[in-house]
Amino acid sequence: MKYPKFTDGCHSLLCKFLTKEVFEELKDRKTSNGFTLSKAINSGVVNEDSGIGVYAGDEESYTLFAPLFDPIIKEYHGFGTDDMHVSNFDPKDLDISNPDPEGKFILSTRIRVGRNLADFPLGTIISKTQRDKVESLVSDTLKSLKGELKGSYYPLKGMSKDVKEILIKDHFLFKEGDRFLEAAGLNRDWPDGRGIYHNDDKTFLVWINEEDELRIISMQQGGDIKEVFTRLSKAVTLIEQKASFMKTKHLGYITSCPTNLGTAMRASVHIKLPILSRKMDIFEEIIKENHLQIRGIHGEHSQDESGIFDISNKRRLGINEVQCAYDLFNGVKKLIEKESSL
Ligand code: ADP
Ligand code: ARG
Numbered sequence: 001m002k003y004p005k006f007t008d009g010c011h012s013l014l015c016k017f018l019t020k021e022v023f024e025e026l027k028d029r030k031t032s033n034g035f036t037l038s039k040a041i042n043s044g045v046v047n048e049d050s051g052i053g054v055y056a057g058d059e060e061s062y063t064l065f066a067p068l069f070d071p072i073i074k075e076y077h078g079f080g081t082d083d084m085h086v087s088n089f090d091p092k093d094l095d096i097s098n099p100d101p102e103g104k105f106i107l108s109t110r111i112r113v114g115r116n117l118a119d120f121p122l123g124t125i126i127s128k129t130q131r132d133k134v135e136s137l138v139s140d141t142l143k144s145l146k147g148e149l150k151g152s153y154y155p156l157k158g159m160s161k162d163v164k165e166i167l168i169k170d171h172f173l174f175k176e177g178d179r180f181l182e183a184a185g186l187n188r189d190w191p192d193g194r195g196i197y198h199n200d201d202k203t204f205l206v207w208i209n210e211e212d213e214l215r216i217i218s219m220q221q222g223g224d225i226k227e228v229f230t231r232l233s234k235a236v237t238l239i240e241q242k243a244s245f246m247k248t249k250h251l252g253y254i255t256s257c258p259t260n261l262g263t264a265m266r267a268s269v270h271i272k273l274p275i276l277s278r279k280m281d282i283f284e285e286i287i288k289e290n291h292l293q294i295r296g297i298h299g300e301h302s303q304d305e306s307g308i309f310d311i312s313n314k315r316r317l318g319i320n321e322v323q324c325a326y327d328l329f330n331g332v333k334k335l336i337e338k339e340s341s342l
Contacts, residue, residue, distance in 0.1 A: 001027050001038050004045045014044035014053030017071045025067055031060040033121040039185065040065055046183040052076065052259055055184040057125040059246055059254050062261075073251075073258050079318035085252035085262045088320035089237070091230040096326070098223045099333045106223030106332070107270040107308065110171070111232050111325070114212035114255045114264035118244040122256040123209060124185045131193035134213050141242045142197045142206055149235050151199035153208075156191035171219075171270075172202050174210045175299055186211055186256065204235055212255050212264070214239075223269060223332070229325050252317060262317025267328040270297050273335060274307035275342045286338060290331030291315050311335065 003023050006015040026037045035057025044053020062069050070081055100106040116122055120130050139153040167173035173196050181187050198205040207215040218232035246254040252262035276283045295310040296302030313327040
C-alpha cells in the first residue's frame with residue numbers, strides 16, 4: 001500500500017492528519033477482525049470532498065489506529081485522549097419548553113442515536129452471515145416493545161420501489177447508494193440485512209444495518225424537543241435491557257464514523273429561516289457559536305433552495321445526551337430570535 005496522493009483541494013480531516021509518518025507507522029497494522037488502514041481511509045481517498053474521510057471496523061480500530069483517529073476526534077469533538085465520556089439520558093434533567101410554541105418556524109424535530117452490537121464487527125467489515133444475524137436479533141428484540149413503541153419490521157429486500165420512495169421522501173428511511181458509505185464497505189450485499197422498524201405513527205423508528213447496526217430514532221411534527229427526547233430515552237433504555245452494545249469508558253458508544261462516537265446522538269429540527277439564510281455570515285456565526293451544524297432537509301450532503309434547513313448538534317462525544325439536546329435547544333432559540341428581529 002502506497003501513501004495516497006491528495007490534491008490541493010482536499011480539506012478532509014484525513015488529508016490533514018494522515019501525514020507520511022502516521023501512514024508509515026500504521027500501514028501494516030491489522031485488528032483481530034482484519035481491519036486495516038487501507039479500509040479505514042478508503043472513503044476519504046475515493047471521495048476527496050469528504051469532511052472527515054475515515055471509518056472504523058471495530059472497537060480495536062480506535063486504539064490500533066489512534067495516531068490517525070485521535071487527532072480527528074480532537075478536532076471534531078474537542079475531546080482529548082485523557083478525557084472520559086459520561087452519559088446522562090435522563091429527560092428529567094432536560095428542563096426546556098418548546099422553542100417555537102406557535103409553530104411558526106420549526107416543522108419537525110428528530111433525535112437519533114447510533115448503536116452497534118458488542119459481539120459483532122462494525123458494518124464496514126461485517127460478513128453477510130453476521131449482518132443477517134444482527135438483523136434477526138435486533139428485529140426480534142424490537143418485536144417485544146409495547147404501547148407507543150409497538151410497531152413492525154419492514155425488510156428493505158422485497159420492499160416495493162413506491163413504498164421505499166415515499167418513506168425516503170417523508171424523511172423516515174435512509175437513502176440508497178451513498179458514495180461515502182459505498183467506499184467504506186458499508187453498502188456491501190445491499191439490500192440484504194437492511195430494514196426499518198417503526199410504530200404506526202412513525203414517531204419511533206429503528207434503521208437496521210445502515211451506517212451503524214442500529215439507528216434508533218424518535219421524531220414528530222413541531223418543536224417539542226423534550227417530548228422527542230423522552231420517547232427516545234425510554235426506547236433506548238428498554239432496548240438496552242435486551243441487547244449489549246459496543247461501548248468503552250473513554251469513547252462511549254462505538255460507531256463506524258468517529259463523528260458519532262460518545263452519545264452517537266444527532267438532535268435536529270427542520271426549520272424555516274428564509275431571511276437569516278440570505279445573510280449567510282450571521283447565520284453561520286450563530287451556528288458556530290452554538291456548536292451546531294447545517295444540513296439540507298433531504299439528509300446529509302443534500303442541498304436545496306427551500307429556505308428550510310436541518311439544524312443539529314455537532315458535538316456528540318465528551319458531552320452527555322441531555323447536553324446534546326441543550327445544544328440544539330439553545331441554538332435554535334438564538335436562530336429564531338435573530339430571524340424574528342431581521
Ligand atoms: P442521520 O441523522 O441519520 O445522521 P441524515 O442527515 O441523512 O442522517 O438524515 C436522515 C433522514 O432524517 C433524512 O431523510 C432527513 O431528512 C431526516 N431528518 C433529519 N432531521 C429531521 C427532522 N428534524 N425532521 C424530519 N426529518 C428529519
Ligand atoms: N464520511 C463522510 C465525510 O467525511 C461523512 C462524515 C460524517 N457523516 C456521517 N454520516 N458519518 O464527509
